[in-house]
Amino acid sequence: MSPMQEQQQPAPQQHEPNQQAQETQPNENRSGTSAKDLEISFRNHMTHTVGRPLEYSTTLDQYHALSAVVRDRLMDNWLDTIETYRDRDVRVVGYLSAEYLLGPHLENDLLNLDLTRQMTEALNELGLDLKTIACEEPEPGLGNGGLGRLAACFLDSLSTLNTPVVGYGLRYEFGIFRQEIQDGWQVEKSDKWLQFGNPWEIAASMSYQVGFFGHTETYTDDKGALRHKWIPGQCVKGIPYDTPIPGYQTKTVNRLRLWKSEAIDSFDLATFNTGDYTGAVRAKMESETISKVLYPPDEKIEGKRLRLMQQYFFTSCSLQDMVQLHLTFGKPLNEFDKKWTVQLNDTHPSIGIAELMRLLMDEHAMPWDEAWRVTQNTFGYTNHTLLPEALERWPLEMFGNLLPRHLEIIDEINEHFLDAMRLKFPNDDARMRRMSIIGEDGERSVQMAKLAVVGSKAINGVAELHTNLLEASTLKDFYEAFPERFSNKTNGVTPRRWLMLSNPDLTALIDETIGTRWHKDLYGLTALEHFATDTGFLQRWRKTQEGAKARLGAFIKRTMSIDINPESMFDAQVKRLHEYKRQHLNALHILSLYCAIKNGTAKNLTPRTFLFGGKAAPSYTMAKLIIKLICTVGDLVNNDPQTRDLLKVIFVPNYSVSVGQRIYPAADLSEQISTAGLEASGTGCMKFMMNGAVAIGTLDGANIEIREEAGEDNFFLFGLTAPQIADLTRTGYSPNTYYDKSPALKEVIDGLRDGRFSNGDRDLFAPLVKELTTTDRYFVMADFDAYAAAQAEAGSAYGDTVRWGRMSLLNTARSGKFSSDRTIREYCKDIWKVPTN
Ligand code: 26V
Numbered sequence: 001m002s003p004m005q006e007q008q009q010p011a012p013q014q015h016e017p018n019q020q021a022q023e024t025q026p027n028e029n030r031s032g033t034s035a036k037d038l039e040i041s042f043r044n045h046m047t048h049t050v051g052r053p054l055e056y057s058t059t060l061d062q063y064h065a066l067s068a069v070v071r072d073r074l075m076d077n078w079l080d081t082i083e084t085y086r087d088r089d090v091r092v093v094g095y096l097s098a099e100y101l102l103g104p105h106l107e108n109d110l111l112n113l114d115l116t117r118q119m120t121e122a123l124n125e126l127g128l129d130l131k132t133i134a135c136e137e138p139e140p141g142l143g144n145g146g147l148g149r150l151a152a153c154f155l156d157s158l159s160t161l162n163t164p165v166v167g168y169g170l171r172y173e174f175g176i177f178r179q180e181i182q183d184g185w186q187v188e189k190s191d192k193w194l195q196f197g198n199p200w201e202i203a204a205s206m207s208y209q210v211g212f213f214g215h216t217e218t219y220t221d222d223k224g225a226l227r228h229k230w231i232p233g234q235c236v237k238g239i240p241y242d243t244p245i246p247g248y249q250t251k252t253v254n255r256l257r258l259w260k261s262e263a264i265d266s267f268d269l270a271t272f273n274t275g276d277y278t279g280a281v282r283a284k285m286e287s288e289t290i291s292k293v294l295y296p297p298d299e300k301i302e303g304k305r306l307r308l309m310q311q312y313f314f315t316s317c318s319l320q321d322m323v324q325l326h327l328t329f330g331k332p333l334n335e336f337d338k339k340w341t342v343q344l345n346d347t348h349p350s351i352g353i354a355e356l357m358r359l360l361m362d363e364h365a366m367p368w369d370e371a372w373r374v375t376q377n378t379f380g381y382t383n384h385t386l387l388p389e390a391l392e393r394w395p396l397e398m399f400g401n402l403l404p405r406h407l408e409i410i411d412e413i414n415e416h417f418l419d420a421m422r423l424k425f426p427n428d429d430a431r432m433r434r435m436s437i438i439g440e441d442g443e444r445s446v447q448m449a450k451l452a453v454v455g456s457k458a459i460n461g462v463a464e465l466h467t468n469l470l471e472a473s474t475l476k477d478f479y480e481a482f483p484e485r486f487s488n489k490t491n492g493v494t495p496r497r498w499l500m501l502s503n504p505d506l507t508a509l510i511d512e513t514i515g516t517r518w519h520k521d522l523y524g525l526t527a528l529e530h531f532a533t534d535t536g537f538l539q540r541w542r543k544t545q546e547g548a549k550a551r552l553g554a555f556i557k558r559t560m561s562i563d564i565n566p567e568s569m570f571d572a573q574v575k576r577l578h579e580y581k582r583q584h585l586n587a588l589h590i591l592s593l594y595c596a597i598k599n600g601t602a603k604n605l606t607p608r609t610f611l612f613g614g615k616a617a618p619s620y621t622m623a624k625l626i627i628k629l630i631c632t633v634g635d636l637v638n639n640d641p642q643t644r645d646l647l648k649v650i651f652v653p654n655y656s657v658s659v660g661q662r663i664y665p666a667a668d669l670s671e672q673i674s675t676a677g678l679e680a681s682g683t684g685c686m687k688f689m690m691n692g693a694v695a696i697g698t699l700d701g702a703n704i705e706i707r708e709e710a711g712e713d714n715f716f717l718f719g720l721t722a723p724q725i726a727d728l729t730r731t732g733y734s735p736n737t738y739y740d741k742s743p744a745l746k747e748v749i750d751g752l753r754d755g756r757f758s759n760g761d762r763d764l765f766a767p768l769v770k771e772l773t774t775t776d777r778y779f780v781m782a783d784f785d786a787y788a789a790a791q792a793e794a795g796s797a798y799g800d801t802v803r804w805g806r807m808s809l810l811n812t813a814r815s816g817k818f819s820s821d822r823t824i825r826e827y828c829k830d831i832w833k834v835p836t837n
Contacts, residue, residue: 030072035121041069063136067199070109074244078253085164091834093165094322097345099148100169103657104137105200111501112246138193139656141175144297145576147384156494157824159247159254161836168318171241171258174293179615179654184631186624200243207237208320210313216405228362230405236261236287238317248496259317261290296617315352333364337377341832344381347392347448353455354406380831381452381459384680393445417454435477453478458831460489463681463702491681492820495522498687503665505544523816538805552666564648568607569798573671574655577616577623580678584626585780587633592744597643606795609648613655664691672697675778677722686818692808709814714807718790719783735776745784
């Protein structure tokens with residue numbers, strides 16, 4: 001943002017070649033890929049797009065010119081990709097997701113277009129630096145965590161595998177909040193990611209209308225059929241903003257289409273003319289509220305009408321768009337399921353099942369049975385959490401008031417469904433009650449997971465354990481009714497962003513050693529196993545990782561003014577703050593190390609830097625207290641002369657995709673310590689693994705599969721298993737037994753209670769101590785000793801540099817399964833029935 005610095009400022013005569021270039025090349029070539037082409041293009045965009053002389057430009061101006069250069073190079077392929085959807089008889093995936101956590105585009109798109117080297121050269125010619133410019137890009141934080149980032153990795157893989165997809169979602173004006181840490185507490189600041197414009201999006205000049213409220217009517221049409229119609233009480237329009245999603249080294253450029261809500265009439269002139277200015281803009285404001293802000297995941301869903309409005313708004317726009325495209329392709333609607341396959345990323349877009357029924361029947365006169373066949377063959381549903389409080393249900397009255405026609409349709413779906421189930425399970429009323437989409441216990445509600453299951457051809461979980469638990473508990477009745485619709489699709493992450501872009505030095509070392517085939521087939525990394533006993537190679541492996549650690553150290557020094565020892569073991573836990581993820585288990589363990597050092601009982605401690613990062617939902621008080629705990633532990637150990645050379649605790653603020661890109665390459669140890677059975681999959685674990693971090697973890701989510709792939713010697717396992725936790729819950733769990741048994745745990749809990757770690761403040765952590773010693777819903781106390789033992793083992797393993805190097809290398813070498821390319825191939829083959837290459 002600062003005006004161009006002195007040393008970067010090119011002398012005036014250096015601009016002459018530009019004028020020359022413009023003279024010799026008046027019609028600028030927008031697709032050239034040589035460094036010279038890019039340089040000319042950059043200069044032109046600086047003049048014609050940004051409208052500033054280069055020598056007076058700010059870094060932000062340069063970022064805008066540079067993005068325009070990159071965008072130009074996407075456009076031809078983007079148009080060709082759309083033509084392909086139309087012309088070739090291919091099925092298109094409609095990916096419906098309320099969240100996309102894309103991360104910055106610029107460097108990723110350069111990587112996928114294979115232009116990084118030339119662009120670096122072009123900018124160097126001008127005395128500019130690509131990294132510096134790329135830092136200007138605000139991150140589009142249109143998601144909360146794993147589910148949103150998964151959607152982004154999937155889009156990268158779909159484009160890379162040349163599979164046609166349109167990602168559909170909401171264009172939130174304010175994404176996830178920016179996190180600041182003040183006095184150890186999280187403070188939320190609004191995310192104004194659009195304030196300087198977004199060069200990656202293209203607004204389309206069309207819109208769809210979406211209704212709310214009102215009533216329904218029946219009538220007889222001219223063929224004598226009984227028809228239904230909805231007369232909404234309020235309408236808004238949805239405007240699409242498209243972002244190109246290029247694949248890696250391929251011509252496919254798919255699109256992400258995000259909807260913005262606007263008033264039908266942007267300004268009510270009649271009201272204005274009566275002198276009521278605020279009344280005239282109110283309708284506009286209310287309509288625009290729908291796509292205004294991303295919801296955090298902890299809000300009590302009950303009564304959150306605006307959230308249901310968001311879900312219906314983007315789902316309706318997206319399905320209307322698919323129907324309209326289908327008709328312009330000249331296809332009959334009873335073949336909609338042949339042309340489109342729609343994936344529901346969790347239940348957020350599951351209202352789409354009722355909406356597609358409405359569009360087919362009410363708007364296009366399709367009879368019920370045919371509409372149901374088409375609808376059910378269109379949708380697939382992915383579940384992302386087993387936490388009961390996260391399962392969406394809407395109070396019936398609110399739902400019927402907002403979407404009266406949809407409630408009628410859901411009622412009818414439910415009747416047909418329960419009729420079929422009664423035939424399958426006669427005389428089983430209890431089962432019928434459990435399976436009903438309309439929940440009757442307590443306040444009557446519409447249960448979205450059930451609607452999603454009933455209306456989909458395929459249902460999947462996101463890791464083996466998670467799918468097994470879905471089948472055995474949460475969705476048991478449905479699994480028993482139609483087991484063939486269930487399958488597992490273990491998550492994956494894109495190696496382009498999470499290894500190649502984040503860790504260029506390690507990428508260069510791997511490329512030099514085994515070639516580049518792994519870029520598109522991550523199983524190719526197994527070739528690295530040959531080097532697992534090559535001490536010379538392991539040394540280079542280690543050196544490369546030291547480079548990454550030094551870079552993170554410099555970032556922490558620059559942004560937080562804390563010095564960290566790059567030779568210490570970097571132990572990282574980065575993810576949303578949640579009690580089930582157990583960041584507090586990690587913090588309690590650090591406190592126990594602190595106590596051991598103070599007591600003089602610590603022996604041969606490996607110096608460690610503990611890195612934490614993650615946001616707490618704004619109203620999740622306990623998660624915010626855990627952040628305060630981590631920061632308090634940091635203040636304590638970082639400043640005590642007895643401990644500061646052995647222990648450093650850093651809470652990196654505002655964890656995001658770009659902060660993640662700095663942390664994964666630098667980590668030695670990856671913390672995956674959730675209560676077994678509660679982390680559906682986890683994907684951070686995969687990013688760490690690819691970058692050569694070794695995990696310490698429970699048998700939960702994807703950890704189980706990571707350990708299977710890496711080998712048990714290359715994973716630090718601890719803790720109760722999911723069946724053991726279920727047993728303990730059944731037989732009665734009392735956390736105090738563990739407190740009584742473990743002197744280390746006792747000292748830490750007592751210290752927290754007595755204010756030993758918080759300058760005598762006994763109240764500060766009282767709620768946490770109370771939870772841990774009474775309910776301990778997440779079994780922190782039960783797992784403490786096992787965790788501390790596994791940590792001690794990890795610490796001593798790190799001291800043996802050859803052993804550690806081998807473990808690290810083998811983690812990378814065996815991470816092939818966790819590429820989202822593998823995951824997407826499975827979705828394509830088993831659920832979507834579309835080809836990949
Ligand atoms: C929702 C809620 C709502 C109310 C209370 C707290 C809470 C906690 C979690 C959630 C789930 C949000 C959905 C989500 O992001 N799930 C994550 O999906 C990832 C991709 O499949 C997966 O790797 C993570 O394990 C899973 O937590």
